Amino acid sequence: MSVRKNEVDMTHGPLAGKIFMFALPLAVSSMLQQLFNAADIAVVGQFTNPQAMAAVGSNSSVIGLLVSLFTGLSVGANVVVANLLGAGRRDDIPDAVHTVITVALVSGVVLLAAGILIARPILTLMGAPADVISLAVLYLRIYFTGMPAIMLYNFGSAILRSKGDSRRPFAALTLAGVVNVILNVIFVVVFHLHVIGVALATVLSNCLSGGLVTYFLMKDQDEFHLDLKKLYIRGEFLEKIIRIGLPAGIQGMVFSLSNVVIQSAVNSFGADCIAGMTAAQNFDFISYCLLNAFAQTVVTFTSQNYGARDAERCRRVWRIGMAMGVGLDLILLFFMYTGRHTLIRLFTSDEEVIRFAMYRFDYALRVHFLCGTYEITAGALRGMNRSMVPALISVVGTCAVRLLYVFFIFPIYNTPAALILVYPVTWIITCCAMNIAYFIARKDMEQQFLAG
Secondary structure, eight states, X not given: OOOOTTOOOOSSSOSXXXXXHHHHHHHHHHHXXXXXXXXXXXXXXXXXXXXXXXXXXXXXXXXXXXXXXXHHHHHHHHHHHHHHHHTTOGGGHHHHHHHHHHHHHHHHHHHHHHXXXXXXXXXXXXXXXXXXXXXXXXXXXXXXXXXXXXXXXXXXXXXXXXXXXXXXXXXXXXXXXXXXXXXXXXXXXXXOOHHHHHHHHHHHHHHHHXXXXXXXXXXXXXXXXOOGGGOOOOHHHHHHHHHHHHHHHHHHHHHHHHHHHHHHHHHTTOHHHHHHHHHHHHHHHHHHHHHHHHHHHHHXXXXXXXXXXXXXXXXXXXXXXHHHHHHHHHHHHXXXXXXXXXXXXXXXXXXXXXXXXXXXXXXXXXXXXXHHHHHHHHHHHHHTTOXXXXXXXXXXXXXXXXXXXXXXXXXXXXXXXXXXXXXXXXXXXXXXXHHHHHHXXXXXXXXXXXXX
């Protein structure tokens, strides 16, 4: 079987090397993106004050809440195109590509309007401190002007990854990240624009990454070629994108809602706590980037092999993805935790801010590999077109339990350590439920394939 340029044959031959080489650029690009986002906070933290640092950092949960629904749809786009490839339905891929990009543009415009309109109300509802809220609203509104570009990158990258091309999205994100850091320094250090400068740098770099991925699709001369003059929606594929992606999006929204509630609790400890937790959270995100790369890899590989009706390869994809993802994350966590006192000083030299940051290192980062035990399994379930199951499990295990904890357990102790303990508790619960669901679904898939 011939393999076309920028494609990976996921349905034949050895899996381990292909999974690793597919996940590697995805993991590195996600980590670089997080490091570039961390640069926003580091530049503000080193050259301004804790209030500006808190203003930038306090927006992460809000952005996640508003963006999660549509990034979930991009997971649906990945599965739809990968299923078509695995089933040999190449003639339908152009319709799928143009449907996906149309959905991306519409999503970006909707998010742009929503972000600008509800920035202040939602930050007020979260209890953002008075000395932070005005800067936070300004940052959020500028950030959301770049939403169409962010959606183009996410959905366009999903298309490219569906055929095994994780390198070009990596190149686009890397270049955009370098530009982001350079613009941060120019806008904040040279022109003293502070929060405005960080937000503008982020928007411009997002436009670059979104533009590059769009360019890659337009230059492709195979079934994945994009013609912006022929954008349209094919109902069959829109329905599948929504059916697979909407549960993932709702899961992400509810997950982000729980993080908004947690952020509100963090806000109650003041600007120093917000700044410290924000700085330390960047290392959680780096760990998550690695785990999520293998989760996305498992989605794509499972989708193609599910389309090819190969249950054994679907099983092997899950086993290899889990072993590699969690194993590499344990190594990463060891180095980050060991060097935590040095790493945190890249963001701030304020001892009170550092004290709060250590709570997150001690109670969350050390066991962050637990996220991989359910995220990678959720990827396998979505690859088998079972998107509702992991969504429901995550909503209950991760989100509902967190809300109950914050509202009923945390007030009894009311300390930063008690608050951060919510993470490992919910990771363990979700891990157990997700893996039980996977083995049930896998048995059902095998019976389905045997029945023809």
